[in-house]
Amino acid sequence: KNQVEQSPQSLIILEGKNCTLQCNYTVSPFSNLRWYKQDTGRGPVSLTIMTFSENTKSNGRYTATLDADTKQSSLHITASQLSDSASYICVVRLVGISNFGNEKLTFGTGTRLTIIP
């Protein structure tokens, strides 16, 4: 069972509408959580990064929230545009066991978002 679950698997919405993507994780101890946007056939691009002490972070029309108690995060997209069509990936990073931070990452399988005109 994947320790980072994203929902829905896919979503289709009309241009201009808002949407919210979910990420539930069970991995611990938790260091930080990131949301990436990945256009088809391209590398992921970071949207937001949050530590366990942060509740919300915005990047333009993207707002991520984090509840470390319930181990849930969401990504809210406001006034969607055609260019928002992409996969959105939630990535949870474990605390490293060394001072330098062992890069232990757990990736969600992503939500495929399609914006239609």
Add this chain to the structure above:
Amino acid sequence: DSGVTQTPKHLITATGQRVTLRCSPRSGDLSVYWYQQSLDQGLQFLIQYYNGEERAKGNILERFSAQQFPDLHSELNLSSLELGDSALYFCASSVRDRSYNEQFFGPGTRLTVL
């Protein structure tokens, strides 16, 4: 453009063969990561290097190996290729290897094994 370059863009080869994928990190970045993304699958972390040394291993098969050279570029070697190795392979880099460091991804190499 993330500043991370990967070559080649596309690679088509046969089962049993060996290939080498190359990655050049962003200028100033010391850490390099390799990921595999199969069709409709999530990103799988393979391995990380920091300043020439292996730092972390993920789900990397024994048939795969990697290294980071003194000029900080990295190569991922895939041998005894199987059909299931067909995937997108991404390289990412970050300034350090700290858990908070943002990773910047390259455009990927699409490997097709026939």
